[in-house]
Amino acid sequence: MKQLGWKAGALVLALALTACEDLQFGDGGGGGGGGSVLFSRGFVFVREDRNLYVVDDRGDANDPQRLTTGGGVSHPSVDRSGRLAVFVQQTSDFTFEIRTVPTAGTGAPSTVIASGDTACRTCTQFRYPTFSPDGRVIVFSFNDGTGALSLGRVNVDGSGFQELTPNTSVSFGAPSFYPDGLSVLVPAGFNSGYLNQLKRVTLANGVIANIADNLNSEVVNRAVVSPDGSQVVFDGGPVSGSRIYVASLRPSFGTPTRLTDHPGEPRAQDTYPSWMSANQVGFLSNAGNTQSIYRITVGAVTGAGTFLIPTAAEPSYGGL
DSSP states (O other): OOOOOHHHHHHHHHHHHHHHOOOOOOOOOSBOTTSOOOOSEEEEEEOTTOOEEEEETTSOTTSOEEOBSSOOEEEEEEOTTSSEEEEEEEOSSSOEEEEEEETTSOSOOEEEEETTOGGGTTOEEEEEEEEOTTSSEEEEEEEOSSSSEEEEEEETTSOOOEESSTTOSSEEOBOEEOTTSSEEEEEEESBTTBBOEEEEEETTTOOEEEEESSOSSOBSSBEEEOTTSSEEEEEEOSTTSBEEEEEEOSSSOOOOEEOBOOTTOTTOBEEEEEESSSSEEEEEEOGGGOOEEEEEETTSOOBOOEEEESSOEEEEEEEO
16 A cells, blocks of 8 residues: 555545535534434434534435534544434634533533633643443543643543543544443554554553554544454545555454545545444545445445445444
């Protein structure tokens, strides 16, 4: 695999998202949808209005249910039970919150932690919150005030904030829990714009272990551990776009295999992968000039994937 020019790839992705989404701040006020939402397993994502939407596997992909109404939403994910979604709420240029909202669509969002909270006065630019397997803890990436991205953990009720990676020389991206819930796999690098390593961070003591150094295809958005902990799926090179790759984690990190490709579209962006099952991966793609969610089977012929949900951004899959 060729070395990815991350800045070029990330710039294309940013431009693609900006072109179809008018990023706006909001207060996230109120639940959405106007009533009960039937959701137990499926995708959460944002749309042009920067609100949070869900589509259950049994639901209508063309009729997603809205969970927020105030805009300003990014980086959503859902807990294993499928009952609670978490997301980043941006209310101004420098004000960020991590919020949760019931996927049933009947409750208003609740703030877990906010920029300037007593527990972390210098915390800002929250990114990629994700639930522990038992749903009690949220781990996320944030700017610690130095410009570097650190990892933090907080209980779902807002208590017990802890910076997991203080005083390190690297930046950390989107965390993904190992099945036992004791540690997370995280893309890392010497700055937030070049995450070419994978680290395992233990929650109990913040111990950092190297999983992979000097990846040939650095991670664009996230690397996600498979349900059984044996594999990782991530988004990376080639130079002018990005594709979805899978690699073994047992007994050690193996050579990545490309899952997706778009012959004739080298600048296409495949990103935001999520495991849907032991061998199915969902992801976002703007191939064909439309930004939608697709599914692909691990071990099948490399290709474009199967279309699932139109007009989406920053998707994540979860629930029972």
